[in-house]
Amino acid sequence: MFPGTTILNYLFWMAIGMLQVLIVVGAYEWLKRYDKKVSWWQMVLMYGCFASFCLTIAGGATLSGEFETRGGLFFIGFLGVPHIIVGAIMARLFIFKKQLVK
Amino acid sequence: MAKEKDALDIITDPENMVKNKDLDFDEPAEEVHVKASENEEDGGISRRNFLRWGSAAAAAATVAGAGGAGFAIGRSDDAYTGYGRTYQGGDMFFNREPFRTKTAAMMEPVSTVIRADRTDFIFDRIKGIIGMIEKGEWNPGLGLDKMPGVIGDYYRKKPEDFKIMMDSLGKYAKSREDWKNGKHLRYTLPAAYTEALAHGGMYNRHGSTIPEDPDDVYMETGEEQPPEKWDFRHVKRDKPMEFKSPKHATKLIKRMAHLFGTSIVGIGKFDERFMFTNKMRGMKDGGAHWGNKVPEHWKSIIIFGVPMYWDQTYAAIGYCTSYDAYFRSRVTAGLLERFIHELGYPARAQFPGYHYEIMMEPFLLTTGLGEYSRSGMVMVPELGCNVRPAAVVTNIEFEYDQPIDVKMADFCLKCKICAETCPSGAIPTTDKPETVVRGFKRWYLDQEKCYNQWASGQTVDALGCRVCMGVCPYTRKNTWIHSISRELEPRDPTGLVSSGLLAMQKNFFKYPEAQDFRSDWLGGTEATYHNPPWYLRAEEVFKGIDKTWEYHGME
């Protein structure tokens, strides 16, 4: 991320790691607020989908960094859209599910 | 089915809590030091709100960070294997051990193995033809029938190749003329880069700068330098230093090869099948009468290689040169040769452009550095086709490396990108290798056609094209995304990974067509695979250069 530096890269990845904790803890707060219940494995799946989406963005951006921007955009489009669809399906199934048993 | 505990239950279960008041957010408000704002919207930011909005912001920051980090990784010079931070050994980062095999792909003989002769080496043929013309022994007007010597014999067996060679010499003359007449302005910087490496680095007025070459000494002194003399010339010890074991020898010499600048290195048994006949530097006429003798002390070979600088490799033809890699592999060869002499052993450097008695490619295969490809070059996992080898032959007893099978050659069965993009049509398009070359069935690169492109190419010395190297999907930088492919593909027994990667390569990327790479006077647009980097664009740094051309490569 910061070519030529010895410390900024480590700080960057530490910060990204801390943000991941915030994402998960904050997600539970949102769920609590709207009175939704999600089991741990459902949360793992949803977070996995998000992480995989981030990797897709990173992959496309890497190709772009390698002067292959067209390839990078296709990469994001081709792999990113399925992530969004899968993410939406998971949200529907895990968060906005019908309350079958009250 | 038992009722599942949901995530919130787990988090809020008092059993799972750390009994520390400072951390116990759900204790009654009056017991917490910072109260009220924990659970109420009172104008400040509550803990819950912080977590909620913080998580949304964190998610956005993560996506942005992934993009930014990905871009920086792709753009960084650190990903340029052989030029990054991991210079001393770390460039050879692919673990070959799980892929060792007995014989490399296309290395099982299908008929009697015949050693290549010096006339099989195109540069010896070109040198011979130019020599004849300069000495007035022959000229193209006299035709093939009158062409003397072994080169005449060679071409009489291959008259079509002779026609292509004559066409190449004509194109060479025309491209030199264009260059003199101002074409070089656009290519001022790549030309200067090439010449600096060639004449500042590789050659001086006495011949080879590094390593020493026996031909130069023969020419200077008139005294022949047989390998029994030349290969021992700096040996000062009465007895060589004895290694504790062949394994120790391998470990040390590989470490030193990296320390002397190489990116990849393998060590194997010397195999005379891959030694030219009638070629021995340091002898009269370059060893034209050497026959098929093999020096007794040629027992082991240390073979190594470095990549060409990546920006230039991708900017083939006009902005690319082999000399940056040649120069660096020659430095390693020269230093390693001397190092081995200092230990008391004979050693002989084999180095580019044409200072060899051996063929390099087979030894890259027998030592497990890579696999043979459709384009006639060896591909290695770390560098793809972008590897320029050199070697040192010695009599040290080593623990030898074995060949590898990483399915690169299998990938070539499906992928024809290099063949489709080659401006001269020199690379075969047959699905499978079909030509038997001196006993081995393989794809055969048509040297004459390839040289025809070189001769008419837009480079300062009319040498080299290298489009096939740049476009090969294996010739990629060391970024995580390529590393994943590199590691997954050889482990996938179904072939689905390689099919998927190939589909991406063919559909996601758009690069010039074969014809576009050719010189403008041959109907091309002088396109490049990637556009050249700024530091090779003369119009960006010099006055008085009107940009009358377009760049057609990827960026």
Ligand code: SF4
């Ligand atoms: S160097 Fe150029 S002409 Fe020769 S095989 Fe490769 S792409 Fe074709």
Ligand code: SF4
């Ligand atoms: S471009 Fe494709 S076919 Fe050619 S050498 Fe590379 S992988 Fe093989």
